[in-house]
Amino acid sequence: xxxxxxxxxxxxxxxxxxxxxxxxxxxxxxxxxxxxxxxxxxxxxxxxxxxxxxxxxxxxxxxxxxxxxxxxxxxxxxxxxxxxxxxxxxxxxxxxxxxxxxxxxxxxxxxxxxxxxxxxxxxxxxxxxxxxxxxxxxxxxxxxxxxxxxxxxxxxxxxxxxxxxxxxxxxxxxxxxxxxxxxxxxxxxxxxxxxxxxxxxxxxxxxxxxxxxxxxxxxxxxxxxxxxxxxxxxxxxxxxxxxxxxxxxxxxxxxxxxxxxxxxxxxxxxxxxxxxxxxxxxxxxxxxxxxxxxxxxxxxxxxxxxxxxxxxxxxxxxxxxxxxxxxxxxxxxxxxxxxxxxxxxxxxxxxxxxxxxxxxxxxxxxxxxxxxxxxxxxxxxxxxxxxxxxxxxxxxxxxxxxxxxxxxxxxxxxxxxxxxxxxxxxxxxxxxxxxxxxxxxxxxxxxxxxxxxxxxxxxxxxxxxxxxxxxxxxxxxxxxxxxxxxxxxxxxxxxxxxxxxxxxxxxxxxxxxxxxxxxxxxxxxxxxxxxxxxxxxxxxxxxxxxxxxxxxxxxxxxxxxxxxxxxxxxxxxxxxxxxxxxxxxxxxxxxxxxxxxxxxxxxxxxxxxxxxxxxxxxxxxxxx
Numbered sequence: 001x002x003x004x005x006x007x008x009x010x011x012x013x014x015x016x017x018x019x020x021x022x023x024x025x026x027x028x029x030x031x032x033x034x035x036x037x038x039x040x041x042x043x044x045x046x047x048x049x050x051x052x053x054x055x056x057x058x059x060x061x062x063x064x065x066x067x068x069x070x071x072x073x074x075x076x077x078x079x080x081x082x083x084x085x086x087x088x089x090x091x092x093x094x095x096x097x098x099x100x101x102x103x104x105x106x107x108x109x110x111x112x113x114x115x116x117x118x119x120x121x122x123x124x125x126x127x128x129x130x131x132x133x134x135x136x137x138x139x140x141x142x143x144x145x146x147x148x149x150x151x152x153x154x155x156x157x158x159x160x161x162x163x164x165x166x167x168x169x170x171x172x173x174x175x176x177x178x179x180x181x182x183x184x185x186x187x188x189x190x191x192x193x194x195x196x197x198x199x200x201x202x203x204x205x206x207x208x209x210x211x212x213x214x215x216x217x218x219x220x221x222x223x224x225x226x227x228x229x230x231x232x233x234x235x236x237x238x239x240x241x242x243x244x245x246x247x248x249x250x251x252x253x254x255x256x257x258x259x260x261x262x263x264x265x266x267x268x269x270x271x272x273x274x275x276x277x278x279x280x281x282x283x284x285x286x287x288x289x290x291x292x293x294x295x296x297x298x299x300x301x302x303x304x305x306x307x308x309x310x311x312x313x314x315x316x317x318x319x320x321x322x323x324x325x326x327x328x329x330x331x332x333x334x335x336x337x338x339x340x341x342x343x344x345x346x347x348x349x350x351x352x353x354x355x356x357x358x359x360x361x362x363x364x365x366x367x368x369x370x371x372x373x374x375x376x377x378x379x380x381x382x383x384x385x386x387x388x389x390x391x392x393x394x395x396x397x398x399x400x401x402x403x404x405x406x407x408x409x410x411x412x413x414x415x416x417x418x419x420x421x422x423x424x425x426x427x428x429x430x431x432x433x434x435x436x437x438x439x440x441x442x443x444x445x446x447x448x449x450x451x452x453x454x455x456x457x458x459x460x461x462x463x464x465x466x467x468x469x470x471x472x473x474x475x476x477x478x479x480x481x482x483x484x485x486x487x488x489x490x491x492x493x494x495x496x497x498x499x500x501x502x503x504x505x506x507x508x509x510x511x512x513x514x515x516x517x518x519x520x521x522x523x524x525x526x527x528x529x530x531x532x533x534x535x536x537x538x539x540x541x542x543x544x545x546x547x548x549x550x551x552x553x554x555x556x557x558x559x560x561x562x563x564x565x566x567x568x569x570x571x572x573x574x575x576x577x578x579x580x581x582x583x584x585x586x587x588x589x590x591x592x593x594x595x596x597x598x599x600x601x602x603x604x605x606x607x608x609x610x611x612x613x614x615x616x617x618x619x620x621x622x623x624x
Contacts, residue, residue, distance in 0.1 A: 031075075206257075
């Protein structure tokens with residue numbers, strides 16, 4: 001239930017094989033979403049092997065996390081209605097707390113003013129609570145605030161108010177998620193399963209820096225080389241956390257979220273890789289509220305479960321010999337806080353950043369993403385004694401060069417053993433750009449029909465920087481009509497081709513920053529006709545829209561900046577005959593279904609698709 005980020009983009013559509021979808025990977029039920037993130041109020045939803053609409057509208061109080069937990073509970077109830085004893089594995093991966101940071105208004109109100117003290121004070125308060133709770137050793141230092149994050153007291157009042165509001169949305173998002181997990185546990189108690197259910201609750205990486213230095217009201221902006229100006233965020237401050245924005249907090253809160261550690265997600269200092277793990281099993285673990293400090297890695301989870309279940313992993317599956325598991329069980333630590341860890345060594349690598357843990361010591365390097373300097377073979381390594389310095393504050397590389405050299409050598413051995421090599425810090429190298437494109441990239445003419453399933457953005461022929469036409473075959477009655485003919489995206493970016501007050505309209509939404517509405521000057525005639533929105537490219541990422549009926553010009557206008565690379569990041573795809581969920585523009589309310597007869601909409605693209613690989617690489621750097 002929830003996030004499934006294991007299917008290639010080209011296979012996340014209704015014509016694709018389902019072998020990499022959850023049911024194709026061994027699960028019996030699935031309800032959730034594809035990709036790395038989705039809109040929490042208007043998500044891209046998948047039920048088993050097909051797409052579905054959200055069960056309630058935004059105005060009816062829908063939120064994805066509640067919906068996911070509803071389905072998780074339903075799945076357990078369905079099972080217990082048939083079989084009272086069958087064991088089950090429930091994998092619940094919420095969209096939280098990945099951006100966008102969305103929460104119901106009551107939770108946003110709960111956090112008003114809670115972070116007005118700023119990230120510096122928050123870090124100090126957090127590390128004290130961590131020490132008091134025993135989740136970090138009492139001697140742990142707080143890593144210094146990095147120089148690329150300004151002191152809170154150096155900010156103006158408007159910046160402080162804005163940045164606090166960003167963090168309020170994150171806090172509301174997380175607490176709301178916690179409440180939903182509580183509902184799931186209550187349901188397990190209702191069925192009598194809670195005592196004998198092993199619950200593992202964990203995060204997947206350190207806090208993210210993708211909001212940039214000032215935070216973000218739309219994370220799709222960098223993908224299209226569109227700025228995220230501070231004044232716009234200040235002006236829209238009351239929308240933060242709600243459905244109209246794709247908000248993400250600024251770097252200062254990233255650093256605070258990783259207290260007491262250094263750096264963040266996508267890197268391999270502790271701020272990028274250290275995560276909390278909560279384990280509960282009332283029938284099997286007598287200890288309650290205790291802390292374990294043995295070194296453990298995510299790859300140890302499955303071996304631990306197998307040991308507790310007294311099962312051996314299969315040597316062969318579906319005729320394929322299985323690679324031996326690299327992890328080791330930590331089951332023995334659940335009953336003994338002082339027993340040594342079974343894990344002695346673990347490598348890390350992310351975009352050219354390298355690290356090795358070995359028996360309480362850590363060697364680690366940082367290399368900027370997508371830059372040649374200083375070179376992956378020239379980067380400086382650091383050395384830390386994690387037993388005495390868990391937050392990596394005191395680099396001992398100069399004091400113990402022999403240990404560092406042996407650990408670096410060991411990293412290369414582990415990297416070769418586990419197929420890490422060759423190293424590459426380019427997010428858009430030939431390893432990714434060299435993959436074959438999906439079928440949509442080769443199609444110049446596609447026909448869409450009303451009532452068909454959503455078509456993901458990745459499965460739509462690329463319209464970026466090329467001439468194209470949308471042609472709708474319709475029948476207009478004497479009473480007139482209105483509604484969407486074809487739409488792609490949502491309020492965070494996209495386009496909509498529709499009829500309003502019996503006039504043809506095209507709206508282009510540049511990542512929630514600029515809406516261009518082009519409207520016909522005359523009303524539509526009655527009867528059968530072909531309605532067309534024709535985009536003629538006149539320059540780089542710009543062109544002219546003409547609105548036509550049977551080649552009769554009804555209106556036209558320029559689009560000075562056409563979306564260059566991505567419509568949005570939340571999975572809002574193409575719909576024929578409606579614009580469900582969060583609409584592309586403010587001109588109508590969703591779903592604004594077409595009220596007359598719509599036979600089909602044909603999309604035709606002219607000229608070759610263009611991909612600016614350098615711009616995509618620049619984007620990867622911006623998103624850091």
